[in-house]
Amino acid sequence: MKYYDDLRSFIDALDAMGDIMHVTREVDCDFEPSAITRRSYEIQSPAPLFHHITGVESGFRLFGAPASLSSRSDMPYARVAMSLGLAPESTGLEIVEALSAARHKPGIPPVRVESSAAPCQQNILRGEQATLDRFPIPFAHDKDGGRYANTWGTLIVKTPDGKWVNWSIARVMKVDGKRMVGLIVPSQHIGQIWAEWVKIGEPMPYALVQGPAPAISCVSGIPIPAHADEADYIGTLAGAPVEVVKAVSIDLDVPATAEIVIEGHVSITRDCQEGPYGEYGGYLGSGSSAQPTFHVETITYRDDPIWPMSITGRPTDESHTLWAMGLAADALTYLREAELPVKAAWIPEDSTVHWLLIVMPENWRELLPGMSSEELSQRIGEVLFKTSAMMFIPKVYVVDDDFDPTNLREVVWVLSTRVHPVGRRAVFEDQRVIRLPQCYEEEEYVAGKGAKVVFDTRQTTRHLHASFEQGYPQEVRQRILDNW
Template structure:
């Protein structure tokens, strides 16, 4: 595995495979950057790197858009794979298995390095010198409530007793030059830690690290159990601790190679207005409400700092690639730990994480000898339980002749294998995310709603040896004919 230790190393790797598009033409931070990023998602174009931003010429500051988006057909998962130490052409199932393998390894804590060697300390702003508007933070969407500095960084906080440090990705909007408005849902780990500080009547010390090494946002999206440190998990993945350095004004360790670090405290008794902002289901947001305020006490940054930016909206963007990948990995880990005959899992990015695809081994019926609906219920009970399944409203259960990472294969299986009358297994009043647009007001406020598993299994419907077989290129012709066609493809004129 190749551990990329900074955003700049990541950009260099992307450049080698043609996945960065430097944009030297002047581009306005006011909506134009966001529109370019959105368009790059739609076309699966290389990640745009803006170097000439209206009002910030001469500052050296840059913006990297779509850092975790999908790429073209040659290596569609390149940005995900490289972030997690794999080659650019790694496939989805290889990515998932790599993450699952790290889940059972002991965590490796970060390594504290000397302040003078930490790039994030090259420039330091304290007290009255703090100015959030120094950076070319874009107004991303036309309906956003403000300029969102935090769309792809790490919020770092620890419990008052110091026993647990949490690294997470939660949006933060600039309120003024020295304060941010923060979305901190109470059920999320950052909300759990903030509640502990509030119980003491104290603001929560926090550091916001932007432009971090590429693996950190992915582990920040991983649904580890309460009390687990995401930085330790990243250490387990790479076999070495990440490099950190003490913050300037709060008792926290921050990534040494971060492009920008914002330090301060989140009030327990003070709010400012935040929102709206588009969210992962893909619809224009309309909500604007009071949110906790982040009082900034220091900002440090690298020379010519690079700010990563996500333009949330319809699939596929980083809300889907980060959470979808890492939640699918944790669900696979849990299903295997429960002794279930699961081959692979995948959240369909194209479904905005509303479809979790689970594939069973093709011999599941011979090894379990129970009806598929009974097995489906067992699988749903494990998959929907806990943080990993919290955002999974619908499961499609298939056999492993289906490539769970191929949306065309999944749609075909769902359409042709799920019985319209009795192919559903329902799970009423499960814990549920608030953002799905089909929820009633009562469901959204209670964080509970019904979920469903679609049974697309065939193995117990036909005798062994007489089951339907995919009429695909791989299955429908002898091997020698397949190879002849592949060898002569250009000769045919294609």
């Protein structure tokens, strides 16, 4: 296992295993990089690295699909695993377990280095020179409201008293060279911190970090508890503190090895229209909303910087790999803290974060004496739907452990044959609903409330599978395997 402390060493490692597609011809910055990246997701090709972008200073590069499925079929989750310092052949369930386990270990706080030792400050732009027009920011989809300056970068903010620092990913749209507008959801951590700045009537300092160490991008995109610092959690995963440097113009620390850092302040009113944007549910956007303005004041960057991007849409992209694993780890952590003997949690990539599978061991009834199957489903829903992360999940399936939840073919078989057409479900009415999940009606989005459900698919008596593994004597299977 190896922890990659900057984006470049990570790209080199992917390249060595044949998982980088070098695009050396010149590409138009409007749509070509995004369209190539989107196709790379859909055919599971190597991750595209663009070396020449029209209208952009020579040396600037774009990097697409940083944490999607690998082109290596023998290690499909290698990009996510390697980002987190895990072995490239790690399974999805192993990654979820690692993310959950790190929640219970002491955090390792970051360490500050001098600016002379920080590659992210090799070049500094101030005033009118600090313009987004210098950088290759493409349109993600042709129906979007603008060029999206953030799809895989880390937003760093902190509360006015400095006690809570939050690193997160949120979509941010370029307005012009000096302004961006970002989606700030009140219930999310960045929204809670922004609300504190609004209370005191002062614009919120922010840093938008493009291309930090891959673990930083990954952890920024998954849920961890409020008031916990992502930097400390990343240090736990890495086994060493993250190196940070003081930002040039604001009172924030930023990752020292980042490719690009944009510094400025966020307005205290929702004064600019953001969107539409094609989201993880797989559909192009169709509306916009008033969101705060991110004013660009200072930009620092490495020589020959790399700007990473995630082009969300139909499966499979970073939303369906990394973010889904983070949500599953969050669910697993809370259920085990509630003393429920959950064996695993998994969100199938092809469900676009609309299904969550909770896997129970065969002896769960012995571990929970006196609890019926219906009561267990109810309890699981009560625990999960109180958490912030589960506002994104409308459907939970409680399943047996006699199949591989990461194998979509087996998932479809189980859900098709074990979900009762009418009963065996626990429905939770009037749950929090936001517009990102695609399965609700307009009136539910307006009200911010809708139903969520836990489906009970467990078998009272386990049925043997009509399969090679369970349908033949062991000696017959072994003879066949020996002669295959």
